[in-house]
Amino acid sequence: MKLIILCCSLILMAVSFFASSTEQTITLKLGKPSTQDIPKNHYILTLLEKSFAKVNVKLNIAYSLEPMNTKRILEELTRNDDVNLAWLTLPNSFAEQRYLIRTSYPIYNGLHSKRLLMVKQSRLGEFSDIKTLEQLKPFIALQKQSWSDYYVLKNNGLTVNGDLSYESMLKALDEGLGDYFPRSVTAIKAEIRKHPQYNFVIEPHIMLQYDNYYYFYANENNKAIIELLEQGLTKLADSGELNALYEHYYRDVEDGLNLNNRRVFNLKN
Incomplete structure (x- = not known):
């Protein structure tokens, strides 16, 4: 009996070690906003955190040292340099020319x-x-x-x-x-x-x-980021959390308008 218990314990330890050793962490490199007066986009950050959590990926977010406008962010994303993910509104043909790929879920449900x-x-x-x-x-x-x-x-x-x-x-x-x-x-x-x-x-x-639909974009060389993010967004959508998150941040946005x-x-x- 003691031998059996010992074997089970060793198996559990091995499984635990294997799971922890294969746990994935992704660092998202985002462009630092060029305009400090524009309110921080908590909706986007929460959406990213929840999406990657759905696929059991630890998320680190790092910002570029220098502030970047949209044009600069697009350039860095194209070069796959200081930015590896961005939320943008782009014609499909333009994105293809820049070798960019995107998720399939419009971020703001068209409200933008x-x-x-x-x-x-x-x-x-x-x-x-x-x-x-x-x-x-x-x-x-x-x-x-x-x-x-x-x-x-x-x-x-x-x-x-x-x-x-x-x-x-x-x-x-x-x-x-x-x-x-x-x-x-x-x-x-x-x-x-x-x-x-x-x-x-x-x-x-x-x-x-x-x-004017916003999507998450990455360089085609970072296909894994988009694939994981798409999986996470799909899980959020299927559970109703995606719509709930949108409603949490934007349900009152139309009030009085x-x-x-x-x-x-x-x-x-």
């Missing part, structure tokens, strides 16, 4: 395709009579040239100043050097709250909309 206008409260009246996209075109939109929205706005004939930093765009909007700042439905309320020194509000009637009754200007992407 809706843009509202951040404006100075004293100028709200100037937007009240705008009924068509043509009437909006002479107004100056503020947007960074390295952001995907910049090219969408320009290609649809809108006037855009893309030469300023995020902080400078806020100052330009306050000083009347720009007329409006299109921001995602998911972020605009938080951004206005974060800058109470400016008297900014959400324009109540207009919404810009275009196909009257999205269903706005004048929607559909833009070509």
Whole structure:
């Protein structure tokens, strides 16, 4: 009997040692945000942590030493250098040219395709009579040239100043050097709250909309990262946790925005 117990103990120890020795750890190298004033994306970080936990992978997150805008992150991801994962909105053909692969689950359920206008409260009246996209075109939109929205706005004939930093765009909007700042439905309320020194509000009637789906991307040489992340996302979706997580962070985002009754200007992407 003692021999049997001893053998069982040795087997359990061996199994335990084997499991611990083969436990996988992945380090995600993310681009450090170039704009410190934009609120931290807790939804993305939680989504990553929960997805990899579902496939029993320990996750380390490391940020680049230097701040990076979207353009720089894309360059690093293409070179498979200082960044090995990013969440981006890219045309499929463009991603293929850069040898990038992605997950299949849209991160924001399409909500990120809706843009509202951040404006100075004293100028709200100037937007009240705008009924068509043509009437909006002479107004100056503020947007960074390295952001995907910049090219969408320009290609649809809108006037855009893309030469300023995020902080400078806020100052330009306050000083009347720009007329409006299109921001995602998911972020605009938080951004206005974060800058109470400016008297900014959400324009109540207009919404810009275009196909703009975010996915997690990696270089094709890091296929294993995407495969594990896809497996984790699938498990979250099957258990209902993926939708629950989205609801936790964004269930109140539409409150007070009257999205269903706005004048929607559909833009070509």
